[in-house]
Amino acid sequence: MSAVVWIAVASLAAWMWLLLGQGLFWRTDVRLPPRRDPEEWPSVCVVVPARDEAAVLPRSLPSLLAQDYPGHAEVFLIDDGSSDGTGELARELAERHGGLPLTVGSPGEPPAGWTGKLWAVRHGIGLARARAPEYLLLTDADIAHAPDSLRELVAAARTGGFDLVSQMARLRVESVWERLVVPAFVYFFSQLYPFRRIAVKGSRTAAAAGGCVLLRADAAERARIPDAIRQAVIDDVALARAVKRSGGHVWLGLADRVDSVRPYPRLHDLWRMVSRSAYAQLRHNPLLLVGTVLGLTLVYLVPSVALVAGIVTKDVTAVVVGGLAKAVMTATYVPMLRYYRQPLWLAPLLSVTAFLYLLMTVDSAVQHYRGRGAAWKGRTYARPDAVLDER
Template identity: 65%
Template structure:
């Protein structure tokens, strides 16, 4: 057997194992269970939607109205935390709320000031929003923050703490029944965290090439079926849409316990699981990201700012990740081409078989994103891009730039804590 054939066979065996031994990560059937009227709670718990927002005035008109228009039978409100924006995010949010019709959820706009040492900006904003939702001392907005809830359904701030918190990003748009379905699922299945991976935008060529693979690779790292096992050890969440039971958050000490995490959604899920929390993660059907990524550079930054943190800033883990991507994703087409070129039938057969299995596992995610199935053969090219993004993430870290987001740089960010 030639060396080339050996590499091809190892790659083929790796894909056979991934196909059946990695929690069927490639399937897209983990969806929020539909609950009929009989399964809805007798009493709908109070909910506060917490939206951390930094320089989001451009996307708020596409996302915030969907939150204010939630058809929720219980008591709910929205707290938007203006995290040091310079583009008028807070004013834009108030203007949007004032333009809503009767029955819209009340909006409170607050600003926590600069994050304290050891905190990432998003988690500092989330901490302030949760404090407002729980009615803790010192959390009320100051006159500079917005003073009173805004909007047709506004009034004085709630006097009792919220029982559930919906943590959602400023670029996420929700269908009118999103909050209702999330809460119904949490109550019916006694869940402490219910998270949906929002459908990201795929409107241009770079988004079509990179975005579905982002969710595919995430599922490969954190198979949703494993996350959703009650006694499982795998824990993950998707930060764009996380419904969190407030009592479970207090029990796990979040967000304070994960204050420095760059990959905050995974860190949150792990913290809850360590403290006995029941979590669920699935793909969203009616929760969408409205943030555009018009250039490859935009998508590159999205991945590179946290990829090395996921590897715990370890050169050894980086080398293992590069070798793994090369063996699993790049070797199959290369072995197929080289095997045909040099007349090595074993290398060609095994390389082609591995590439076929790889493409087959990618097709369900492409269908979820309404993309043609033939695009699955391009996955090795996308994997090469992700390999380069990961290496660039490490280079940025070692040059002191670390994770950068909207004017903030965290030179030595923390990875999500181990479970």
């Protein structure tokens, strides 16, 4: 057999393992687990870190204030040094819409060793502790919640005995680039962190989606949240790991009625979203970067290349093996496209999207070595050591 066929065989073997041995990552039926209303609803404080979010706040904050929650709940929006009037707008929205009580705080600039978001979260949790809540809902300023979102999260946490319940908000998919890139982003995330494994006690797999995290207050204290992860750029994964290391029970799944309202209309916007943290995900390790590039090439690019090469050279074996690998890859992507209500003809283009992610990952490393690190909203974080420190 030719070298192309052997490489295609390796790609097909990798896909068969991913299909059967990676926690059924490709399935999209992991939603909020079975739940029942508790006899007494616990108190909840909602913490929303926000930096320059005036553009999205009118679509997200009113949904939090309008939560239909039977127990006591209030919202703490922490204005992280915004220059667009985010804090003032939040107060105006609360006066206009009413609903849950809103407190707007400002922690000032983060000290050395802290990311701005986690410094804001720390300030918000500090304000919330004065109310002695049983739960904290950590949610981003671009996330819109259905009226029963908080109620359903609390019921799920209570029923299942979870210390952390997180839902991956449905991201916006309206522009051409969003349709091509966004479903794949969630697909790749679930491949790295299979949702079914996260909920298994004793499993080392841990992750959360930062846009929607319900966390028991005592679990946050045990895990020293957010101090233990103060430098983490990928703070949601670091948070879940810290909670799980401290003995907590974690659950993560896809959301039905929790949505991100932040637009990413251009490829540049999506590129920046991915590249700002991709190299941090690889722990700034050049060997992991090389391995990732080779892995992405073998798994996502080789099937298409082998199929085309086989057709051109009339190598039937290359066509069959490459075609089988391509078929498995395409089939595993279909459920995510259905979840995002996207046309299924996008599934064969997954190799193109994976190539874009490969370039974004390399660019993330290049920016790191240029000293730009993870740049976001006017701040640059050169090296998130908390992501590395997973003792």
